[in-house]
Structures are given as C-alpha cells and as structure tokens.
Amino acid sequence: MFGKLDWSAIPFSQPLPLITSFVLILIVIGLLILVTVKKWWPYLWHEWITSVDHKRIGVMYCLLGILMLIRGFADAIMMRTQQAVAIESAGYLTPEHYNQIFTAHGTIMILFGAMPLVLGFMNYLVPLQLGVRDVAFPTFNSVGFWLTASGALLVNVSLFIGEFARTGWLPYPPLSETTYTPGVGVDYYLWAVQISGIGTLITGINIVTTILKMRCRGMSYLRMPVFCWTALASCLLIVATFPILTAALAMLTLDRYADWNYFTNTAGGNPMMFVNLVWAWGHPEVYILVLPAFGIFSEIFSTFSGKPLFGYRSMVAATLFICIVSMLVWLHHFFTMGAGPAVNTFFGISSSIIAVGTGVKIYNWIFTMYGGRVRFEVPMLWSLGFIFTFIIGGLTGVLLAVPPADFLTHNSMFLVAHFHNVIVGGVVFALFAGLEYWFPKVFGFGLHPTWGKAAFWCAFVGFWVTFAPLYVLGLLGMTRRLQHINIPEWGPWLYVSLAGVGILILGVISQLTQLVVSIRDRDKLRDVTGDPWDGRSLEWATPSPPPFFNFAVMPNVEGEEAYWGIKLRAVETQQLAPEPKYEAIEMPLHSSVGFFTAFFTSVFGFAMVWHIWWMAILALVLAFAGFVVFAWRDKHEFEVPAEEVARVDRARRMAREAFLARLGEQGAVP
Amino acid sequence: MSYKGLPASLEAIRRVREDPHRLGHRAHAPGEPIEGAGHGTTGPASKRIIVGYGFWIFLLSDIVIFSCFFAAFAVQRNATAGGPTMAEIVEIDRLAWQTALLLLSSYACMLGFAATQVRNRLWTQVFLAITGLLGLGFLLLEMQEFIELAERGFTPQRSGMLTAFFGLVGLHGVHVGVGGLWLGTMMAQVQVKGFRREIVHRLICFNLFWHALDIVWIGIFTIVYLIPSIP
Numbered sequence: 001m002f003g004k005l006d007w008s009a010i011p012f013s014q015p016l017p018l019i020t021s022f023v024l025i026l027i028v029i030g031l032l033i034l035v036t037v038k039k040w041w042p043y044l045w046h047e048w049i050t051s052v053d054h055k056r057i058g059v060m061y062c063l064l065g066i067l068m069l070i071r072g073f074a075d076a077i078m079m080r081t082q083q084a085v086a087i088e089s090a091g092y093l094t095p096e097h098y099n100q101i102f103t104a105h106g107t108i109m110i111l112f113g114a115m116p117l118v119l120g121f122m123n124y125l126v127p128l129q130l131g132v133r134d135v136a137f138p139t140f141n142s143v144g145f146w147l148t149a150s151g152a153l154l155v156n157v158s159l160f161i162g163e164f165a166r167t168g169w170l171p172y173p174p175l176s177e178t179t180y181t182p183g184v185g186v187d188y189y190l191w192a193v194q195i196s197g198i199g200t201l202i203t204g205i206n207i208v209t210t211i212l213k214m215r216c217r218g219m220s221y222l223r224m225p226v227f228c229w230t231a232l233a234s235c236l237l238i239v240a241t242f243p244i245l246t247a248a249l250a251m252l253t254l255d256r257y258a259d260w261n262y263f264t265n266t267a268g269g270n271p272m273m274f275v276n277l278v279w280a281w282g283h284p285e286v287y288i289l290v291l292p293a294f295g296i297f298s299e300i301f302s303t304f305s306g307k308p309l310f311g312y313r314s315m316v317a318a319t320l321f322i323c324i325v326s327m328l329v330w331l332h333h334f335f336t337m338g339a340g341p342a343v344n345t346f347f348g349i350s351s352s353i354i355a356v357g358t359g360v361k362i363y364n365w366i367f368t369m370y371g372g373r374v375r376f377e378v379p380m381l382w383s384l385g386f387i388f389t390f391i392i393g394g395l396t397g398v399l400l401a402v403p404p405a406d407f408l409t410h411n412s413m414f415l416v417a418h419f420h421n422v423i424v425g426g427v428v429f430a431l432f433a434g435l436e437y438w439f440p441k442v443f444g445f446g447l448h449p450t451w452g453k454a455a456f457w458c459a460f461v462g463f464w465v466t467f468a469p470l471y472v473l474g475l476l477g478m479t480r481r482l483q484h485i486n487i488p489e490w491g492p493w494l495y496v497s498l499a500g501v502g503i504l505i506l507g508v509i510s511q512l513t514q515l516v517v518s519i520r521d522r523d524k525l526r527d528v529t530g531d532p533w534d535g536r537s538l539e540w541a542t543p544s545p546p547p548f549f550n551f552a553v554m555p556n557v558e559g560e561e562a563y564w565g566i567k568l569r570a571v572e573t574q575q576l577a578p579e580p581k582y583e584a585i586e587m588p589l590h591s592s593v594g595f596f597t598a599f600f601t602s603v604f605g606f607a608m609v610w611h612i613w614w615m616a617i618l619a620l621v622l623a624f625a626g627f628v629v630f631a632w633r634d635k636h637e638f639e640v641p642a643e644e645v646a647r648v649d650r651a652r653r654m655a656r657e658a659f660l661a662r663l664g665e666q667g668a669v670p
Numbered sequence: 671m672s673y674k675g676l677p678a679s680l681e682a683i684r685r686v687r688e689d690p691h692r693l694g695h696r697a698h699a700p701g702e703p704i705e706g707a708g709h710g711t712t713g714p715a716s717k718r719i720i721v722g723y724g725f726w727i728f729l730l731s732d733i734v735i736f737s738c739f740f741a742a743f744a745v746q747r748n749a750t751a752g753g754p755t756m757a758e759i760v761e762i763d764r765l766a767w768q769t770a771l772l773l774l775s776s777y778a779c780m781l782g783f784a785a786t787q788v789r790n791r792l793w794t795q796v797f798l799a800i801t802g803l804l805g806l807g808f809l810l811l812e813m814q815e816f817i818e819l820a821e822r823g824f825t826p827q828r829s830g831m832l833t834a835f836f837g838l839v840g841l842h843g844v845h846v847g848v849g850g851l852w853l854g855t856m857m858a859q860v861q862v863k864g865f866r867r868e869i870v871h872r873l874i875c876f877n878l879f880w881h882a883l884d885i886v887w888i889g890i891f892t893i894v895y896l897i898p899s900i901p
Contacts, residue, residue, distance in 0.1 A: 132714055136720045136723075136724055137720075137724060201731060204731075205724055205727045205728050205731070206724070208727055209720060209723050209724040209727060212723070213714065213715040213719060213720050213723050214714040214715065214720065215713070215714065216713055216714070217712065217713040239727055239730065239731045239734075240730075240731070240734060241734075242731070243731045243732065243734035243735040243738070244734060244735075244738055246735055247734075247735045247738030247739060248738065251738075251739075251742065251837065254826075254833075254837065258826065258827070259827045260826045260827060260833040260836075260837070261746075261749075261751075261826070261827065261829060261830045261832075261833040262742060262746075262830070262833055262834070262837070264830075266751075267751040267827075267828070267829050267830060268746060268749030268750060268751040268829045268830025268831060268833075269746075269749075269830050269833070270745055270746060270749065270830060273741075273742060273745050273746075277738060277741075554713060624851070628855055631855065631859060631872070632859070632862075632863075634863075636868065
C-alpha cells in the first residue's frame with residue numbers, strides 16, 4: 001500500500017534531525033494557526049497564492065530563496081563546527097549524517113536559495129524596466145514558481161521522512177546507482193531537482209519571450225537596462241542547459257528505478273557520460289546565477305555614481321560573450337578524469353578566456369564610478385565589497401583553469417574557497433545589494449541603513465575570515481568533504497574559519513534585525529515619491545509599491561536610460577508631462593492552477609521516492625485534470641476601468657508634483 | 671548673407687516624424703512599422719505572436735533533451751556487453767510503416783490547421799481525428815517492436831546500447847503519447863468552445879509540437895535505425 005514507506009523512515013534514533021524537524025513542524029503548525037486565527041487565509045489565497053502578478057510571484061520567489069538560504073547556512077554552520085571539533089576525533093556528526101549535510105548544503109544553496117532569488121529579481125524587475133504590464137505568460141509564471149517551491153518542499157521533507165542524498169550536490173554515478181546507494185536519499189534529490197528544474201525552465205521561457213517580444217514603445221534592444229540584458233542572457237542559458245539537467249537526471253532515474261544501464265559500471269554503462277552531461281548544465285548554471293548579479297551591480301553602480309553606465313555597449317557584448325563561452329568550459333570541472341592533454345588544453349584556454357568578459361565588466365564598473373559623485377549607501381557598499389571579493393575569486397579561478405595547477409588543487413579546500421569566493425562574493429552580495437536597493441520599490445518603505453551597514457561589514461569580514469583559511473588549507477593538501485581530520489597542524493586554520501562563521505552569523509542577525517526594525521519604523525522610512533535613490537530606469541517611474549498594472553499609460557521611450565530623461569525634464573520645467581488620457585486596461589485573472597499543479601506534483605514526487613505507484617499515477621492524473629479545468633475557463637482577463645487607472649495615476653502624479661514643489665522651494669533646481 | 675532656408679532643421683523634423691523614437695533607423699521595411707510585431711518601435715507583440723514565440727522556445731529546449739538522448743546513443747552505440755548489435759534488432763519493414771504513419775499524421779495535422787484557418791469545425795475535427803489515429807497506429811507499431819524485443823530477451827537491462835536505444839525511441843514515443851492526450855483535449859475544446867482566440871493559439875502550438883516530433887523521428891530513423899543497420 002505505501003511502497004517502501006514505514007515507520008523506520010522517521011529518524012527516531014538520531015536526535016539531531018529529529019529535534020530539528022520537530023521544531024520546524026511546530027513552527028509551521030504555529031504559522032498555520034496564526035493565519036487561521038487572524039483570518040488571513042482569504043487574503044493570502046486571493047492576493048498571493050493564486051496571484052499571477054509578476055511582482056507578487058517575484059516577492060514569493062525571494063521569500064522562498066531567503067528561507068532556503070537560512071536553511072543552507074544552518075548546514076554550513078554544522079559542517080564548519082564538525083571540521084573544527086573533529087580533529088583526531090569523531091566529532092559530533094556521523095559520516096552518514098555529515099555526508100547528507102554537505103549534499104543538502106550545496107543543493108539547497110544553489111538550486112533552492114540562489115536560484116529562486118535570482119528568478120525572483122528577474123520576475124519582479126524585467127517587466128517594470130521594459131515598461132510593460134506583465135510577463136508573456138502570467139499563469140505559467142505561477143506554475144513555475146509553485147513547482148520550484150514543490151522541489152524545495154521535497155528536499156525539506158527528506159529531513160523528517162527518510163534521508164537525503166550522501167553523494168555530494170551532483171550525484172556522480174556509479175556511487176549514486178542503487179548498487180552503492182540503495183536508500184531513498186538520491187531519489188529525493190532526483191525528484192526535488194527535477195520538479196524545480198521544470199519550474200525554472202518555465203520561468204526561463206517566460207522571461208526570454210517577455211524580453212524579446214514585449215517591450216514598450218521605443219524600447220529597442222540597445223535601450224534596455226543592463227539588468228534586462230543579463231536576465232535575457234541568463235534565461236537563454238536556462239532554456240539551453242536546464243533540459244540537459246532534466247535529461248541527465250531522467251537517465252539516472254531510469255538506472256535507479258528500472259535497472260537500466262546509462263551510467264552503471266557494468267553492462268556497457270558509462271559513468272563519465274553523467275559527469276559530462278551534468279556539468280554541461282552545471283557550469284552554465286553558475287553564469288545563470290552570476291549574470292543577473294552583474295546586472296544588479298550595473299544598475300547600482302550607475303545610480304549611486306550619478307552617471308550612465310560606462311561602456312554600456314561593451315557591457316552588453318561582454319554579457320553575451322560570457323553567455324556563449326560559458327557553454328564551452330564545462331570540462332574544467334574534471335580535468336583530472338582522463339580527458340587527455342589536447343582536450344584539457346582546449347577547456348583550460350576557454351576557461352581562461354571567459355575571464356576577459358568578466359574583466360571588461362569590472363573595468364566598466366570602476367570607470368562608472370570614476371568622475372562620478374559616489375554615494376556610499378548600503379547597496380553601494382555591497383557592490384564595492386563585491387568588486388574586491390570577486391576579483392580575488394576570479395584570479396583563483398584563472399589559476400584553477402590551468403590544467404597542471406588544477407591537478408594539484410583539484411577537489412581540495414582551495415577549490416571550495418574559490419567557488420564560495422565567486423558565488424558568495426558575486427551572487428550573494430548582489431542579491432543582498434539588490435534587496436536593499438529595490439526593497440523600497442517593492443514594499444513602499446526603505447530598509448534601516450545602520451543595520452544594513454552592520455550586516456554588510458559582518459558579511460564582508462566574516463566571509464574573508466571564513467574562507468581565506470580554506471585557501472591555505474587547500475594548498476596544505478586538505479581535501480574537501482572530510483568528516484574528520486587526522487592532521488592536527490590544520491587545526492588552527494579550521495578554528496579561524498569557524499570564528500569567521502561566527503562573524504557571518506552576526507551578519508545574518510543584523511539582516512534580520514534590519515528587517516524587523518525597518519518594519520517597525522516603516523512610517524519614518526516611507527518612500528513617498530517612488531524614486532528614493534534618484535534612479536535611472538523605468539521601475540522608478542512607478543509609485544512604490546507599483547500598482548498591479550505597473551503603468552497607467554504605457555511609457556514611450558526616447559533614449560537610453562528611459563526614466564532619466566523624463567525626470568530631468570520634469571525637474572527643469574518644474575512640472576510633470578501633461579496628464580495623459582486614461583484608458584481601461586485588460587489584466588489577467590488570478591488562477592489557482594499553479595498551486596494545484598505543484599501540490600499534485602509534490603505528491604507525485606513523494607510517491608515516486610517511496611515507490612507508492614498508485615499514488616503517483618493518481619497525482620499525475622489530477623495534475624493533468626487541473627490543467628484541463630484551467631483550459632476550460634471562459635474568462636482569462638478582466639478590465640480595470642479607466643476611472644480606477646486615473647485614480648491611481650493621479651495619486652502618483654500628486655506625490656511627484658509635491659516633491660517637485662518642495663525642490664523648487666528649497667531652491668535646489670539650478 | 672543670402673537667405674538659404676533651413677535645410678538641416680527641416681531634414682531633422684522629417685527624420686523625427688519618420689522615426690519618432692529616434693532609433694536611428696526606421697522599422698525593418700520602408701513604410702509603416704508593423705503594429706504588434708514586437709519590434710522595439712511598436713510596443714508589445716500581439717498575443718498570437720507571443721504564444722507562438724514562447725512555444726518555439728519551449729520546443730528548442732525539448733530538442734535539447736532529445737539531443738542528450740541522441741548523445742547517449744552515440745556514446746553507447748557499441749556498448750553491447752555481449753548482447754545484440756543494432757543491426758540485429760532493426761526491422762526495416764515495420765520502420766517504413768511507422769515512418770509513413772507519422773509523416774502522414776503530420777500532413778493530416780497540417781490539413782486540420784488549414785481548416786482551422788477558415789474556421790471550419792467539421793473538417794478541423796475530421797483531420798485532427800485522422801492525425802490522432804495515425805499517431806496511435808505509430809505507437810502501436812512501436813509497442814509491438816518493444817514487446818517483440820523483450821520477448822527475445824533484448825531489454826534495456828541487457829546492455830548499455832539497448833538502454834540508450836529504448837531511452838531515445840521511448841522518449842519519442844512518450845512525446846507522441848502525450849501529444850495524443852493533448853490532441854484529444856483540443857478536439858473536446860474545439861467541439862465545446864469553438865474557435866475562440868486562445869483555443870486557436872493552442873492549436874497553433876499543438877501543430878508546432880506535432881511537426882517537431884516528426885523532425886525528431888527523422889533523426890531517430892536515420893541515426894538510430896538506418897545507419898547502424900548498414901552492414
């Protein structure tokens with residue numbers, strides 16, 4: 001009846017996961033009770049869960065990403081503690097548990113922490129920056145988000161029911177085949193990543209179509225903000241490479257569930273094929289994350305330097321160069337696995353060349369600041385910290401791209417330090433910078449700057465104290481993923497690294513405090529005009545938070561930096577453009593199809609993990625039925641009457657006119 | 671100084687009239703920019719173009735999945751592990767029938783869309799039904815092939831080559847099956863709801879999907895069956 005599932009799946013004998021899951025379950029139950037008691041369900045259901053508004057979906061993506069970042073960070077704390085205490089001793093984590101933790105840490109941080117945040121930013125910003133009212137496929141957008149959430153749910157269910165994979169975040173066969181890993185851990189990984197990967201693909205298709213086919217009038221390609229360019233490059237990579245992941249995982253699934261021979265080491269299977277396929281996705285995946293991060297930094301550097309981005313066209317060219325070359329470097333993840341000198345040379349050179357594109361970007365950001373009036377607000381601090389951190393990460397990357405050097409540092413802590421250097425320094429810093437920068441736009445009030453600065457300095461110092469020792473350890477010969485350490489000389493470096501984690505914890509506490517304090521003081525931090533940072537792109541033309549239809553009248557773009565020109569004209573003439581003629585707007589109706597599809601897909605994934613075939617079939621049938629019900633709907637859009645549009649836009653104009661008048665009174669306008 | 675008029679100014683005004691968004695060029699062809707084409711000058715594209723475009727991108731990603739299974743077949747083609755080679759399991763006659771059925775179903779699908787274009791419900795339904803039946807025939811032949819191979823002990827568990835063969839051909843078969851499910855749903859929708867805008871859009875997507883499966887089949891036909899069967 002329930003396949004492989006029985007009471008032995010609950011980890012009664014392991015206090016650590018048991019207590020964690022009970023605490024988590026209590027928190028979830030507590031939240032559900034709170035929502036029920038406060039009667040928030042109708043609001044949540046109508047305004048968020050069934051919402052097809054790209055802004056709401058973007059916010060939900062970010063929320064999911066932040067929760068999972070915290071979950072992944074908890075794993076990181078446990079690993080660093082284990083390595084610091086397990087010097088010539090067993091430590092407090094068994095090898096089985098420790099292996100699950102580093103697997104979960106990698107999987108969660110990349111696929112369920114960073115990815116949802118990046119997708120959230122793209123969802124929120126791209127339509128606003130392009131001057132349109134929604135993405136190309138609003139309902140599919142909701143499906144995509146809920147599928148990602150469904151994958152995240154499955155990963156976390158594995159904490160309480162069963163186990164997670166112990167294979168590392170990319171389950172290399174033959175270790176991940178049933179012969180060597182018979183448990184459900186790898187199956188959880190497979191279905192969670194497969195389901196969320198489909199969600200990501202949907203978002204990728206959506207954003208590519210939006211950018212290529214849905215820009216406002218006059219928004220030609222070379223007038224798009226750089227963030228849109230990087231979002232386009234990133235989503236092109238999603239469309240080109242996530243299917244490779246889907247295929248590789250499907251093959252491994254067939255091996256595990258039906259004893260096929262794609263990657264087995266008997267009967268003609270070929271494990272190296274998995275390694276090639278998975279990295280043909282895995283390396284572009286790094287750029288899927290980091291390209292939008294570059295976009296975020298570009299927006300921030302130009303806004304806080306008060307200048308147009310230096311070398312806009314070279315920035316676009318560098319983005320597309322990285323987009324293409326990123327698909328030609330995957331083999332540098334396994335130089336040591338016998339490809340031979342000619343192949344290694346090709347991939348070594350292509351990996352080094354990709355640094356040229358990144359170098360162009362770094363110089364562009366530096367020259368953007370040059371001669372500008374730099375304002376050291378919190379987003380700018382993160383960006384400056386990024387330049388410093390990312391350059392070091394890039395340089396160690398170029399070192400690793402040289403095959404002979406890679407043979408010495410492969411699989412060592414040096415590598416671990418390198419990729420944290422680029423992903424934390426590049427992606428995570430960008431996400432925090434972006435959260436500070438766009439928070440007032442999203443919620444209508446800014447974040448408290450003092451706590452923001454504290455968070456930045458803790459993260460920046462904490463990062464270096466944590467990871468600089470790992471570079472040293474790598475050069476001393478320490479390999480990655482060690483459950484215990486037999487060389488006492490490594491001890492001091494591991495202690496320093498643990499101290500760094502302590503500083504990072506202070507950073508996380510500062511971030512959370514900043515959020516709480518800002519919500520408390522929201523009236524003081526209110527953003528009245530919708531343009532708190534003196535921004536340059538179209539999202540700052542809307543009020544904060546933007547109305548669900550974004551723009552009362554579609555903008556008409558007449559140059560680069562679409563909003564900058566409009567703003568300067570308004571400031572110089574002391575008045576806004578004349579009031580336009582408001583017309584009724586068609587907007588898509590909300591839909592629950594995304595939520596139901598993801599619900600049944602979660603059930604399907606869970607049933608497949610535990611081999612409960614009837615439940616899997618039932619869930620698939622119901623998911624399909626949900627789509628048919630949706631397709632049968634007669635009304636897909638509703639009309640916002642012209643009066644409502646006018647009311648919202650007049651409020652925006654009033655706020656801006658008041659602001660202009662204040663500027664005039666102060667005599668600020670030259 | 672003699673009066674020479676305002677040639678530069680007039681030229682500038684004319685240019686701005688022709689190119690109101692100052693893109694430095696006019697739309698792609700002389701004359702009026704095409705409304706709803708989604709080029710930078712004219713604002714968002716029409717829903718029909720957006721839907722078709724998005725579906726094309728989905729198809730490309732689907733073809734990437736197929737290409738991975740093709741790659742696996744290329745890698746494992748000779749990994750027979752003492753089992754049969756491709757030449758031993760190809761049956762050209764059935765293959766010819768399968769190909770004929772699938773290509774004809776694509777032809778019927780196209781005729782169905784021609785009927786949709788003139789909003790003829792009867793002929794749309796007739797041709798969609800023919801499409802589905804031909805697809806079903808293809809699937810039945812494929813199942814017969816798989817069952818016969820299994821009866822001879824040639825299952826995917828036998829060798830890497832058979833794994834890659836069943837994986838690639840089976841993936842295409844699953845696509846045809848899912849396409850059939852979609853086709854049935856579309857026929858029901860056309861019958862109940864008629865040619866509403868979004869239903870026509872879905873029919874466009876279905877057509878693209880069905881033709882793409884044909885293209886993939888031609889790849890399978892050539893690379894998996896024909897080339898290895900040459901002695």
